Amino acid sequence: MHLQVVALLLCFHQFVLKSIMEFIDVLFPINLGPLTYRCPLHLIDRAIPGMLVSAPLKKKITKGLILGRSTCPATNEIKDIIEIHGESPLIGEPLLQLLDWMADYYLASKGLVLKNMLPGEAFIRVKPRKGSSRQKIHPDISLLDVDEKILSGIKASISEKEYRTFLIHAPTSSHELSCLMKIVEWHKGVIILVPEIAHINHIVPVIRELAGERLCILHGRLSKGRRSEAIEKILSGEGNIVLGTRSAIFAPLKSVSMIAVMHEHNSSYKQEDGLRYNGRDIAVMRGYLEKSTVVLSSICPSIESFYNAKRGKYTLIRPDISVKRPRIKIVDLRHEKRLGPNLSKTVIDASAACIKKDERAMFLINRRGYSMLQCRDCSHIETCQKCNIPLIFHKEDKSLRCHYCGSISTVSDICRRCSSFSIELIGGGTQRIEEDIKKLLGIEPVRLDSDKIRKKVELEGIHEMIRAEAIIIGTKLLTKRIFETGEFAMAAVLNTDMNLHLPDFRSTEKTYHELLSVSEKIRSDGKLFIQTWMPQNYLFRFIKNYDYSGFCDEELARRKKMSYPPYSKLAIITFKGRDYDDEKVRGVVKRMADLEILGPSLSFSKKGQKEYTLLLKTPSKKKLHSAVMEFLKMFEGYKDLKVSVAIDP
DNA sequence: AGCACGCCGACT
């Protein structure tokens, strides 16, 4: 009897010890690493990674995610968690692995990654409402017949439940969509990514037809309520076909069989602030972790994806279909008669012929406003004092505007540099083109570039606004929002060179993508005019014949020569703040002998603050990481210095 | 001395 009591006491002692020893790591959706808490014994059974938990944080009870068991940390004060919510984890093992991978790869805290993965609304569980999906009127999309043989590999891969990535190089956008719909048809646990919200609205009718109530839409502009609803629908298992933008790649689906990334070359998949990730790359990684099939598709795949397909990392699917496309005419501005800045006679003659036949034409120019101001005597161009870039004259209110920082000033008659009174308007933006066209063709064009239409257009597309117009003038903004193909008899891209001159190793690739996208808006028997001062640029050789593979090969050869991605890994480090120490940065740069560093170069933020940027170029991911880490360590503890890193910029 | 305000660092 005595022995039994002792045994019982011993047992109790063990029990107490054990309960004291149960520690768990909790992650909050804030820029912070995991924190260790004690888990009361009665909750320990449910302390599974991915579970939603309430815990005290700074005198407040905050919701976070359990990451796993932990050991007693060195800190003196360890708090108890309050409660564990629900019966099953909010996110599963693959997403937790993805979280770890992202924190590691993008050199960010796990908390910041979590914040991006699950918006605040995910932490507030709601009861889903039913039948609340709004119906909008959209133009019908007709799908093409697709030869299903070319997709059999994808279908097999999905049923095998093994990771594999395919790259569909589609002949046209509607072919791209049609292929995808054929794949989605039979499966559940699907994520479809599109670059922008307008794309969602465009294809929603088609996908709803396939998915019905299983369809879930996810994007950054959803209201809190709608987002909670969508997330709840996904968690309940009812919503298993997710259509969304970048952040939808984190949709907490229980199982994922296929992830599709449409228009995979599109740069909107890159998040440019906060955690700088690329949704397309995350899609491939999530596919790998979920053992699912990834389908990247585009009419002009990114050079990186093309390269991955070339060396067998992805399986390339290229439907053997010949498509009649508009003819491309390269207009050599060096030898052309010009009827205004940025307007060649060739283009004007062609559009006049267009109007005669009652057909429609589109003019594209990547500059808003009327023109720039240049001094005749000293050729000084008026620039923004803060940003150091040319100011643009806006005729309607006679203002001078900086298109970078948005500052507005008045026009001065006197040259800032030499005090001459002889100032002229040079170059032309959309406003100037509008005026010139009106003069030359005697027709009132519609100009689409103002900020007024931007928001509306972002969500609803532009089709309604341009339906009846003969001549349309716009910026890049315009083409991105036209989804209907073959609307115009001709298009003229007036200042292609501006794109090509951008200080970006992807500028030629991007220009190809933009021009091809414009060509899709033109009828197959129409014409695309591309004005340039440098027709010898290799881009034109390839695009003339729509030879994208040829272009990719050439581009890859050039990237290899210059060791740019995909033949190297890049990171950009930016320094902001008063404590920037140029000598120290240059010193660190000197010591890092085995990698290439460009800069530091000075630029200005929109608030006019100085920013110094460094471009790091390394042969491998490992080297890139260690170099970046060294920089971060070096400037730890500098008070007024913000160092931020962009991996794979 | 007493308090308002703003900045900054830490959060288990």
Added chain:
DNA sequence: GTCGGCGTGCTC
């Protein structure tokens, strides 16, 4: 994100 600590500066 957001709370408390601390410094600054103004007022009673």
